[in-house]
Amino acid sequence: MYTHTDSDRPFPGPRDSDAYDLRHHGDVEVRDGKLTDLAVNVRTNTPPAWLRERLVESLSGLAAYPDGRAARAAVAERHGLPARRVLLTAGAAEAFVLLARALPVRRPVVVHPQFTEPEAALRDAGHQVRRVLLREEDGFRLDPARVPADADLVVVGNPTNPTSVLHPAQTLAALARPGRVLVVDEAFMDAVPGEREALAGRTDVPGLVVLRSLTKTWGLAGLRVGYVLAAPDTVAMLERAQPLWPVSTPALVAAEACMSGEALAEAEEAARRTAVERAHLLAGLAEFEEVRAVEAAEGPFVLIRVEGADVVRERLRGLGFAARRGDTFPGLGPQWLRLAVRDRATTNRFLQALDQALVMAGCSRPG
Incomplete structure (x- = not known):
């Protein structure tokens, strides 16, 4: 059974946590391969050619067991x-499972709405989970005082999926205290110019565990590679829970390659382009009086609220666009959609399709 913090639920709805499909992910929306993908937050036209070449070269070493020392050293040096x-x-998905199974915690709290895999992993490991539901009227921003003082594990995303809100580093650091593990999922932090508000690399925050993923920026969802940054005793505890050779040789090669100075510069440039394209998308969405976006977006996606979103989403599919439904995220309801940021031409085509979808769904045209 799951419990909630009872104060100020952001929308009226069922209190049963099983009402949310915690295993639903955006890739389900685009598996037919015929839609323009706004449902999955992976950067388009990736992996880049130089990374694909490195991966192909790595195949010659598949007869040997994976050796992660070089990749581990590269990640360490980068941070x-x-x-x-x-x-x-x-x-990062494996990291959530390891945390849920290996850490001796008894009172975990997950801050929602956010990526649902951490809660699903905790639930699968037999934990009872309390939720802190951030509120739309607060811009989905975190008030550390709302996190129960007795929580010995707190999980929060930054920038948070699906709200795209970037919480100040000092706000997250304020959640740390002796006897508590603070897990900050920074899977999208490399899509933020300058990675401002990042906690990766910090050693002065007690109990801090930072998760990173190479999936989003580098287009490696099918390769499965990420990493954990934490105190040595926590790393050792998680490592003991891993199977032998958990990360494949190609994934290790990718991890090492993506830590290079050239790769980091490419990621930074991609983040800056994304910020420009996100501003264009938000400006276009603001033209629709029936659409409200979370304007504080800092990630490579935006969250919008529109009445009849389920119908609008289906109309968009008929017009060739896949959007991520929002009702599987605790704290959101059926009136929410998440949209990945794409290039300007794609965004303009999407805005035209959204105009048509709103009309077809019975909504008014933009004001």
Whole structure:
């Protein structure tokens, strides 16, 4: 059974946590391959050619067992940490499972709306989970005082999926205290110019565990590679829960390659382009009086509220666009959609389709 913090639920709806499909992910929306994908937050035209070449070269070494030392050292150097503070994982999803199974916690709290895999992993491991539901009227921003003082594990995303809100580093650091593990999912932080508000690399925050993924910026969802940054004793605990050789040789090669100075510069440039294209998308959405976007968006996606969103989403599919439904995220309801940021031409075509979809769904035209 799951419990909630009872104050100020953001929308009227069922209190049963099973009402949310925690295993639903955006890739389900685009599996037919015929739609323009706004449902999955992976950067388009990736992996880049140079990374694909590195992956192809790595295939010659598949006869040997994976050796993660070079990749681990590269991640450590990138964040200015010793290697003993780094754990390579088969994507951030594996990290959530390891945390749920290996850490001796008894009172976990997950801050929602956010990526649902952490709660699903905790639930699968037999934990009872409390939720802190951030509110639309607060811009989905976190007030540390709302997190129960007795929580010994707190999970929060930054920038948060699906709201795209970037919480100040000092706000998240204020959640730390002796005896508590603070897990910050920074899977989208490399899509934020300058990675401002990042906690990766910090060693002064007690109990801090930072998760990173290479999936979004580098187009490696099918390869499964990410990493954990934490105190050495926490890393050792998680590592003991891993199977042998959990990260494949190609994934290790990708991790090492994406830590290079050239790769980091490419990621930064991509983040800056995304910020420009996101502003264009938000400006276009603002033209629709029946659509309200979370304007504080800082990630490569935006969250919008529109009445009849389920009908609008189906109309968009008929017009060739896949959008991510929002009602599987605790704290959101059926009136929400998440949209990945794309290039200007794609966004303009989408805005035209949205105009048609709103009319077809019985909504008024833009004001």
